[in-house]
Amino acid sequence: MSDTPAVIGHRGACGHAPENTLASIAKAAELGAQWVEFDVMLSRDDKCVLFHDDKLLRTTGQKGLTAETSLAGLQRMDAGSWFSDDFAGEAIPTLSEAMDLLAKLGLGAVVEIKPSEGRDVETGRIVSGMVRDHWPVSVPQPIISSFSEAALEQAMMEAPHIPRALNVFNGLSDWKVKLRTLDCVALHCMHTDLSEKTVGKIITAGYDLRCFTVNEVARANTLFGWGVCSVFSDFPERIMA
Ligand code: G3P
Ligand code: MG
Numbered sequence: 001m002s003d004t005p006a007v008i009g010h011r012g013a014c015g016h017a018p019e020n021t022l023a024s025i026a027k028a029a030e031l032g033a034q035w036v037e038f039d040v041m042l043s044r045d046d047k048c049v050l051f052h053d054d055k056l057l058r059t060t061g062q063k064g065l066t067a068e069t070s071l072a073g074l075q076r077m078d079a080g081s082w083f084s085d086d087f088a089g090e091a092i093p094t095l096s097e098a099m100d101l102l103a104k105l106g107l108g109a110v111v112e113i114k115p116s117e118g119r120d121v122e123t124g125r126i127v128s129g130m131v132r133d134h135w136p137v138s139v140p141q142p143i144i145s146s147f148s149e150a151a152l153e154q155a156m157m158e159a160p161h162i163p164r165a166l167n168v169f170n171g172l173s174d175w176k177v178k179l180r181t182l183d184c185v186a187l188h189c190m191h192t193d194l195s196e197k198t199v200g201k202i203i204t205a206g207y208d209l210r211c212f213t214v215n216e217v218a219r220a221n222t223l224f225g226w227g228v229c230s231v232f233s234d235f236p237e238r239i240m241a
Contacts, residue, residue, distance in 0.1 A: 002186065002208040002229040004143070007220075007239045008110060009036040010213050011052065015234035018059065018083035020050035021090045022101050029105040031237040035230075036107055037145075037212075039114040040095050040127045047071035048095035048130050051079075054116050058082070060092070067116035095130055103136035110188075110210075110232075112167065113146040113155065124154030132159035145188055152182045165210070172198055179207055186210060191223055191231070199226040214239065 012024025013031055020038050028036045039052045044067060056062040056069065060077040071094070080090025093101075095111075102109055111131055115123035128144055135142060144155045145165040152164050165186035166178055172194075175187055187202055191211035202209050214220045214231035220239045223231060233239050 004230045005034045006230055007033060007236045008230050008232050009033040009236045010232040010234050011038055012036050013236055018080045018087050018090055020052055021079055022093050022097060023087055023090050025098060025101055028236055029107050032240055033236040035109060037110040037112060037232050038098060039112045041066050041114050041116060042119060042123050042126060043071040043074055044068050045070050046126055048127050049074055050093045050098055052114060067119055099134060099136055102139045108140040110143045110145055113151040115148050115151050120148045120150035121154055124151030125158055128155035128158040131162060149182060156183055176205060196226045199228060203227045
């Protein structure tokens, strides 16, 4: 059974601070979250960074692609101003920096492998290798998740002992065979796709079920009542209250 808390901060606490930044992770801790989720992509030079999109534009205002930009180039960008002037100059963190902060704050984490288009295999291999080799000993064992089955397959080979979760947006029809094939311990899905019956089937099959992105208390309570073990929330303090 899962020992993750009921509420996991989404992209840090991205309702309060720019997603996937150190400020967002710190905010989640400040709000009382015990775990956060963040997305990890590769730079052009195969460095692991916290970032969500293939394109840089939405959160940095820059043209171009994450996968075509070096780590040094990414580190020069401002990933905070788009959210608010209060976060101007907030950097795109490396996975190493994020792991250091988790250790400092005593937070656990779901590490979502987020491959740029066509980079599933190397992203899965490199991110899971980093987590395997550099996860701080003081931080609870993480969960590695991904929408990419190819990335999870790499994680299964590189870091078989780290629990894996498959993320799905739509279509819960073939979850069973996928979870078995990828030797996952959990399914992470959109809460809007779920019914009580489906939750029951997934849990009865022995898997933990976590839902994204849940920002309404009433909805979270319904999901918990059905047996969902954790929700990812942009406003973790709302649900925890
Ligand atoms: O890992 C759960 C959730 O973060 C998946 O969706 O698009 O926010 O990465 P997304
Ligand atoms: Mg994510």
